[in-house]
Amino acid sequence: MSGLDLAIRAVAQIFIWIVIASALLSFILPPYHSLRVALDKIVEPFLNPIRQIMPAAGGLDFSPLILILAVEFLSRILTALIH
Numbered sequence: 001m002s003g004l005d006l007a008i009r010a011v012a013q014i015f016i017w018i019v020i021a022s023a024l025l026s027f028i029l030p031p032y033h034s035l036r037v038a039l040d041k042i043v044e045p046f047l048n049p050i051r052q053i054m055p056a057a058g059g060l061d062f063s064p065l066i067l068i069l070a071v072e073f074l075s076r077i078l079t080a081l082i083h
Contacts, residue, residue: 005079012075016068019043021062043067 022039029036041066050063050070 002082008075008078008082012071015071015078018070019064019067041056 018039022036022043023057025033025036046067047063050066053063054063054066055072056062
């Protein structure tokens with residue numbers, strides 16, 4: 001793996017962990033908590049378009065899962081294009 005491959009994978013993994021943390025903390029912390037606000041500022045711009053296309057199913061929001069899959073797919077495509 002080249003340095004660019006590692007950088008792409010690292011950024012993707014960090015972003016995925018931020019999405020997971022944001023989703024989990026939404027169950028625990030109030031919406032105005034500073035940590036949750038900071039994470040939401042990072043994640044919400046990516047989740048909102050997904051939510052517009054795919055509304056919540058039975059009260060469950062699957063947009064974080066879709067975003068994680070999209071980030072993983074995109075990082076794999078980018079690393080494949082490099083090779």
